[in-house]
Structures are given as structure tokens and as C-alpha cells.
Amino acid sequence: MKTVLCYGDSNTYGFDPRNGLRYPSDIRWTGRLQQLLGQDFMVIEEGCNGRTTAFDDPTEPWKNGLPYLKPCLNTHKPIDIVILLLGTNDLKNCFNVSVKEIAEGAGKLVDVIKEFTADKQGFIPKIILVSPPEIGEGIKSSPFSEKYDEDAIESSRSFPEYYKKIAEDKDCIF
DSSP: OEEEEEEESHHHHTBOTTTSSBOOTTTSHHHHHHHHHOTTEEEEEEEOTTOBSSOOOSSOGGGBHHHHHHHHHHHHOSOSEEEEEOOGGGGSTTTOOOHHHHHHHHHHHHHHHHHHHHHHTSSOOEEEEOOOOOOOGGGGGSTTTTTOOHHHHHHHTTHHHHHHHHHHHTTOBO
8 A cells, every 4th residue: 555645734634714624535635635546545634724834933833844744754654655735824924935935945845755754764755746826815805814915925826936946956746
């Protein structure tokens, strides 16, 4: 059986903004992936609302994706594929970082995955680096409007460019 670790934020968690809970597993992208891959694969959901690539949230520093990555990799080894989908939360006003810096944060996670798995499981999994989705205009009227400014909408449009470059530089699937 092949193990697929999906490491991400609320998009991976399956956050339902209507009620603050989760969408049912058959609605979440990770659940649909499991259905598509079938019994020969085990899809592991490691999503956390508000998780960043490598930045400490001043109010919830435990949502930094970097410190939890090694324990997560160790818990679920051996891992054959890692799908990494982080970066949206890094656009919050409190971080004041560019999309390039966010992509570099994702690159740090890729480096950790490679180094840690090579040491702890004897091989490096395939890594799929997924560009975060664009932030929609609806953010302005959402409960998250105070955390993101209008620049976040425009900045999010350049995620694919920077993430593709990191994926190429780090030999990942984009």
C-alpha cells in the first residue's frame, strides 16, 4: 500500500465556512483523492486551519507548518508521496511578506521533507508542491476581512509563478 500525506491548511482540513466545522470526507479534496486512488493507497489528511508555511502567527504560533512537519512525517512513515499545499495564510497582514518569501517558506518545507525522510525512512517520497488558490474578492466581506488586505487578493494571483519556480529548483512535481 502506498501512503500519501496531504500537508496543508484549511483547504486540506476541509473547513466549511458556513458552520466552522468540516465538510464531509466525500466532499473534501483529500476524500475524493482517496476515492480516485482506491484501496492501494492510504491518503492521510494533515490539514490545520490557519497553518502557515514557516511563519509564527503572533496569536497562534503553533500554526507554523515547519515545527510540526518532522513529527508528522515520522508518525506516518513510510510515506511515498507528500502533497504540500500551504501559503494562503502567509498573506495575512500580520506577516507582511511577499509571495516570493512565502514560496521560499514552502521550499524550506520541501527541504525538510527530503532530508528527514532520507534519514528516517531511507528514501525520499515524491513531493507534489501545490500552488495555493487565489484569494477571492469575497474575502472583503468575509469573517476573515480584518486579517487580509486588498493586496492579498492581487498577490495571491502570483502564487503559481513562484511555486512553479520552487518546484523546479527543488525537483518537485508542480
